[in-house]
Amino acid sequence: MxxxxxxIIYDQRYLLILDGLKNTLxxxxxxxxxxxxxxxxxxxxxxNYKENKKYKFLNILANLYVTVIRGTPALLQLMIxxxxxxKTSTINILFIGILAFGINSGAYVSEIFxxxxxxxxxxxxxxxxxxxxxxxxxxxxxxxxQAIKNAxxxxxxxxxxxxxxxxxxxxxxxxxxxKAGDIIASRTYDYFLPLIITAIIYLTLTLGITKLLKKFERxxxxx
Amino acid sequence: MLKVVNLTKKFxxxxxxxxxxxxxxxxxxxxxxxxxxxxxxxxLRCINGLETPxxxxxxxxxxxxxxxxxxxFRQKVGMVFQSYNLFNHLTVxxxxxxxxxxxxxxxxxxxxxxxxxxxxxxxxxxxxxEYPQNLSGGEKQRIAIVRSLMLSPDILLFDEPxxxxxxxMINEVLELMTKIAKKGMTMVVVSHEMTFAESFATxxxxxxEGKIIEMGSPDQIFNHPKGERLQMFLxxxxx
Numbered sequence: 203m204x205x206x207x208x209x210i211i212y213d214q215r216y217l218l219i220l221d222g223l224k225n226t227l228x229x230x231x232x233x234x235x236x237x238x239x240x241x242x243x244x245x246x247x248x249x250n251y252k253e254n255k256k257y258k259f260l261n262i263l264a265n266l267y268v269t270v271i272r273g274t275p276a277l278l279q280l281m282i283x284x285x286x287x288x289k290t291s292t293i294n295i296l297f298i299g300i301l302a303f304g305i306n307s308g309a310y311v312s313e314i315f316x317x318x319x320x321x322x323x324x325x326x327x328x329x330x331x332x333x334x335x336x337x338x339x340x341x342x343x344x345x346x347x348q349a350i351k352n353a354x355x356x357x358x359x360x361x362x363x364x365x366x367x368x369x370x371x372x373x374x375x376x377x378x379x380x381k382a383g384d385i386i387a388s389r390t391y392d393y394f395l396p397l398i399i400t401a402i403i404y405l406t407l408t409l410g411i412t413k414l415l416k417k418f419e420r421x422x423x424x425x
Numbered sequence: 426m427l428k429v430v431n432l433t434k435k436f437x438x439x440x441x442x443x444x445x446x447x448x449x450x451x452x453x454x455x456x457x458x459x460x461x462x463x464x465x466x467x468x469l470r471c472i473n474g475l476e477t478p479x480x481x482x483x484x485x486x487x488x489x490x491x492x493x494x495x496x497x498f499r500q501k502v503g504m505v506f507q508s509y510n511l512f513n514h515l516t517v518x519x520x521x522x523x524x525x526x527x528x529x530x531x532x533x534x535x536x537x538x539x540x541x542x543x544x545x546x547x548x549x550x551x552x553x554x555e556y557p558q559n560l561s562g563g564e565k566q567r568i569a570i571v572r573s574l575m576l577s578p579d580i581l582l583f584d585e586p587x588x589x590x591x592x593x594m595i596n597e598v599l600e601l602m603t604k605i606a607k608k609g610m611t612m613v614v615v616s617h618e619m620t621f622a623e624s625f626a627t628x629x630x631x632x633x634e635g636k637i638i639e640m641g642s643p644d645q646i647f648n649h650p651k652g653e654r655l656q657m658f659l660x661x662x663x664x
Contacts, residue, residue: 328475329510329569333524333576334500343523348514 209395215386222382223403229299229371229378230364236304237364238357241311244268246341248312249319253327254337264312271309277370279306284374299371307364314360318353319345354422358415362408369404379403426451426611427472427502427580432481434467434635441467442478443635449580454606455613456622458646459632460658465615468632469582472613473502500528503573507585509565511557511572517544518553521572530576543571547601563594567601574605581605583614599625619662623647631655
């Protein structure tokens with residue numbers, strides 16, 4: 203009981219946890235939005251090349267980006283962006299976190315969208331073409347609405363994954379949820395409670411969001 | 426109206442089309458028959474550019490169709506597919522008004538009015554707000570035909586329009602096609618419905634191995650076939 207008091211209440215340590223949770227969510231949500239934007243652009247570049255043989259150079263860049271990001275650790279990418287790219291800048295550290303995890307997530311999201319687009323029967327594209335619609339009109343009004351709907355469950359999973367992935371943000375000094383647990387532990391000289399509490403919060407978050415997404419998905423399928 | 430000149434299409438190993446020449450005139454109703462894999466579908470798909478020919482030309486109103494006017498050309502040459510290809514995420518109304526509105530051929534009100542008229546004429550007006558998944562195969566195909574008609578095309582291409590349908594739904598689609606034909610629409614139909622071809626076509630084309638083997642009136646093709654291959658083909662489908 204005394205331990206619990208010292209971990210959460212004393213010195214208003216619950217504020218540390220809440221603040222960490224807030225930062226974790228800000229980074230995750232920001233990175234997801236950025237990741238979806240990047241992922242969509244990359245997927246469209248790749249599809250445009252595949253369908254129309256257009257923008258070959260962009261397609262090479264897109265492939266390079268996906269290969270490099272997926273083939274290197276997220277933590278390393280975070281460190282490179284923080285220590286090398288933004289070395290001398292005084293930019294908000296949360297922003298750097300969003301940027302790094304967003305760029306990381308974009309590579310995975312682009313694959314989610316690519317699979318989503320490719321899952322659409324090619325007859326849909328052909329029907330659009332046969333009506334005289336342009337490639338971009340077909341993508342916008344016919345393919346993407348269906349592809350994105352198909353990709354929603356995988357996008358939800360990506361969001362849940364990001365919640366956990368951002369736990370390395372403490373490495374560059376971001377006070378996220380994991381870092382908060384770590385700080386409290388270092389003050390109470392007891393690692394057990396702070397880390398377990400942190401873990402329970404993560405678990406609640408991921409389980410809760412997964413459940414929410416499932417509900418959303420079911421409603422979507424019924425519509 | 427539309428001329429196919431020396432059209433050749435090679436896929437990796439097979440020669441799907443071999444120097445095909447064909448003149449399509451206004452008011453023609455051409456039915457293309459032939460064994461599967463003879464290139465009849467590929468011919469249709471080349472005509473409206475879903476496949477790029479290996480060589481040869483498509484000449485429309487005296488002009489060679491190049492890549493850049495392909496989309497404009499396609500507005501004038503409608504296509505109906507074997508698998509309907511209605512847009513699954515859109516209602517019947519949205520399916521048929523999307524193209525004319527986005528292509529700025531009609532305003533939204535004009536498109537809606539035209540959609541209403543066309544749907545009424547095929548007795549599917551009550552389904553205007555349904556999604557394709559709630560329609561029968563025959564209904565889907567008739568909606569797909571209406572979707573092509575919305576652009577007031579010069580030519581309609583039909584790629585085995587009844588092959589995916591249950592037998593009891595085939596007639597409703599064929600009846601609609603006959604109705605459209607009566608209004609003078611130029612139509613090219615790939616079909617296995619021989620009785621339909623006999624009464625519907627002004628010209629029947631028999632294709633085999635990527636070539637046009639015989640061409641003539643339904644009476645010539647079905648009752649007085651010249652070549653051995655056509656005779657064999659007709660015997661096979663009769664038995």
